[in-house]
Amino acid sequence: MTNTPQTELAVSVRGLRKAYGAKQAVDGLDLDIFRGEIFAILGPNGAGKSTTVEILEGLRVRDAGEVTVLGTDPGKADKNWRARIGVVMQDSRDIADLTVAEMITATATYYPNPLDVEQVITAVSLEEKADARVRGLSGGQRRRMDVALGIIGNPEVLFLDEPTTGFDPEVRREFWKLVRSLNTAGVTIVLTTHYLDEADALADRMAVIKDGKVVALATPSELGGPEARTPIVKWIENGVQREQRTDNPTALITALTATHAGANGEIAGINIVNPSLEDVYLDLIGAAK
Amino acid sequence: MTTLDLTPATKTGGSFPSLASMTSTRFVVEMKTFLRSKEAWIWILAYPTFMFVIFNFVMGDTVNMGTDFTATFGQVFLPGMIATGLLNASFQTVAADVVTEREYGTLRRLSVTPLSPAAYIMGKVGMVLTTAVVQLVILLAVAVLAFDVTLPTEPTLWLRFAWLVVLSLAVGTVGGIAFSGLMRSAKAANAFVPAVALILQFISGVFFLPFGEMPEVGQYIANVFPLRWMALGMRSIFWPEQFVVAETGESWQTGLTAIILVVWFVLALAVTMRTFKWRSKADG
Numbered sequence: 001m002t003n004t005p006q007t008e009l010a011v012s013v014r015g016l017r018k019a020y021g022a023k024q025a026v027d028g029l030d031l032d033i034f035r036g037e038i039f040a041i042l043g044p045n046g047a048g049k050s051t052t053v054e055i056l057e058g059l060r061v062r063d064a065g066e067v068t069v070l071g072t073d074p075g076k077a078d079k080n081w082r083a084r085i086g087v088v089m090q091d092s093r094d095i096a097d098l099t100v101a102e103m104i105t106a107t108a109t110y111y112p113n114p115l116d117v118e119q120v121i122t123a124v125s126l127e128e129k130a131d132a133r134v135r136g137l138s139g140g141q142r143r144r145m146d147v148a149l150g151i152i153g154n155p156e157v158l159f160l161d162e163p164t165t166g167f168d169p170e171v172r173r174e175f176w177k178l179v180r181s182l183n184t185a186g187v188t189i190v191l192t193t194h195y196l197d198e199a200d201a202l203a204d205r206m207a208v209i210k211d212g213k214v215v216a217l218a219t220p221s222e223l224g225g226p227e228a229r230t231p232i233v234k235w236i237e238n239g240v241q242r243e244q245r246t247d248n249p250t251a252l253i254t255a256l257t258a259t260h261a262g263a264n265g266e267i268a269g270i271n272i273v274n275p276s277l278e279d280v281y282l283d284l285i286g287a288a289k
Numbered sequence: 290m291t292t293l294d295l296t297p298a299t300k301t302g303g304s305f306p307s308l309a310s311m312t313s314t315r316f317v318v319e320m321k322t323f324l325r326s327k328e329a330w331i332w333i334l335a336y337p338t339f340m341f342v343i344f345n346f347v348m349g350d351t352v353n354m355g356t357d358f359t360a361t362f363g364q365v366f367l368p369g370m371i372a373t374g375l376l377n378a379s380f381q382t383v384a385a386d387v388v389t390e391r392e393y394g395t396l397r398r399l400s401v402t403p404l405s406p407a408a409y410i411m412g413k414v415g416m417v418l419t420t421a422v423v424q425l426v427i428l429l430a431v432a433v434l435a436f437d438v439t440l441p442t443e444p445t446l447w448l449r450f451a452w453l454v455v456l457s458l459a460v461g462t463v464g465g466i467a468f469s470g471l472m473r474s475a476k477a478a479n480a481f482v483p484a485v486a487l488i489l490q491f492i493s494g495v496f497f498l499p500f501g502e503m504p505e506v507g508q509y510i511a512n513v514f515p516l517r518w519m520a521l522g523m524r525s526i527f528w529p530e531q532f533v534v535a536e537t538g539e540s541w542q543t544g545l546t547a548i549i550l551v552v553w554f555v556l557a558l559a560v561t562m563r564t565f566k567w568r569s570k571a572d573g
Contacts (some may be wrong), residue, residue, distance in 0.1 A: 083403045086402040112306065
């Protein structure tokens with residue numbers, strides 16, 4: 001929802017720091033997330049994205065910096081604040097002997113404005129498993145129950161920490177639809193994910209975190225800036241791979257044809273590459289090949 | 290997944306669920322979880338009765354405690370088994386449960402909801418009370434029907450029985466939660482908690498009587514812990530009055546028992562309030 005007036009902040013982070021022993025997991029991180037947007041946080045393992053999100057969720061204590069979520073410091077939050085946020089955590093190993101429906105029904109009673117239990121179970125496609133014990137669910141089913149538990153309280157901000165891990169491609173698409181419909185209903189979504197296609201499909205804006213700092217922040221189509229999106233012309237010259245970024249690939253190829261074409265009129269290994277989001281991302285985190 | 294047509298997420302100011310309603314939800318969750326784990330509930334409900342029956346068959350005879358009065362072995366052995374059962378239903382169950390729930394993320398899941406820790410703890414207390422009462426009824430029924438144990442008739446003794454049960458369970462439950470903070474994993478708790486309970490049982494005069502004839506070092510240590518006082522309190526109810534001569538100072542020390550249990554409860558509650566965490570140490 002890029003058209004949402006970007007005035008009210010759902011999340012504001014300034015100079016956030018958190019160390020585990022000698023390792024500085026989050027190192028002066030700044031972030032603003034607007035109400036009503038789907039915001040994706042990307043980054044390699046150990047970049048500090050989970051730590052950051054867990055601080056936002058009130059699950060971890062920070063060392064320094066200013067943090068507000070819905071205008072409240074998560075470190076000092078009470079039940080009123082917790083009733084306004086939803087959390088889908090990364091690892092879920094719950095071995096409850098309760099059924100899916102019992103678990104969701106019980107959780108609903110902790111909130112002042114819960115959603116309808118049956119509707120939520122339908123929304124995550126667990127109707128057939130509603131009366132199955134949680135301990136017997138498959139990984140994907142369990143993840144969907146996690147999502148149901150995250151949204152049952154009718155949150156204003158929903159944190160999704162790698163929510164689609166273990167999903168079938170089809171279920172994943174359905175899940176994206178669910179996230180969009182929640183967002184359409186006004187829920188701000190903060191999504192951490194490993195999947196670039198997921199961020200691309202869902203996010204209004206995304207931040208790339210590396211070494212505990214935000215290294216890029218933009219819409220998926222603008223991430224990395226115009227330079228990172230410039231097409232790359234690749235060719236082989238005297239057995240050596242050459243490449244050049246250019247906004248005018250046709251002109252470059254015409255020039256190359258004049259000077260480098262072989263007897264058959266072809267340039268060896270000629271190729272125009274339009275950097276994908278993944279290429280841009282890998283560039284940003286310094287993992288480009 | 291079908292599209293979810295949510296009402297707009299503008300809050301309508303729905304009232305917050307009360308502590309009582311959250312507690313009752315938690316109580317139902319605890320009871321369902323308990324009853325669906327058959328190994329656990331059979332063991333917890335039957336343990337003291339099982340021990341009572343076994344010891345009766347092995348040791349069954351009459352006991353006089355050096356007095357002119359004679360009682361059946363069952364009559365003498367019952368109070369210790371009641372105290373053991375109360376410890377088992379509260380301390381052992383709760384300590385192991387909380388460590389497991391913390392390790393498997395159940396508590397972490399609850400921590401991001403508005404559920405108050407008080408409702409969580411009260412739900413456990415309700416579960417402990419229910420299971421302990423069932424356990425007691427089974428034990429007393431078997432003792433009376435199969436082993437000719439006579440129950441007290443004086444209302445004052447039953448009143449004492451009631452507060453002793455409630456106070457013992459309160460100490461055991463809160464103590465179990467406080468103790469869970471010391472355990473790093475469910476595996477450690479499953480090994481360590483029963484060991485602690487067993488040692489307490491041996492030094493507190495639950496199996497071997499009279500308490501005054503136990504090694505003095507054991508007595509000193511046992512005097513510090515609640516089980517010795519729980520067992521003494523139960524003896525003051527189920528033993529013939531004449532057997533008081535077998536006790537330290539030839540007294541039931543009912544007042545001191547009450548004070549020590551209350552002090553334990555207050556200490557355990559203070560520790561729990563200061564240290565109770567939804568999350569394990571590994572979560573930071």
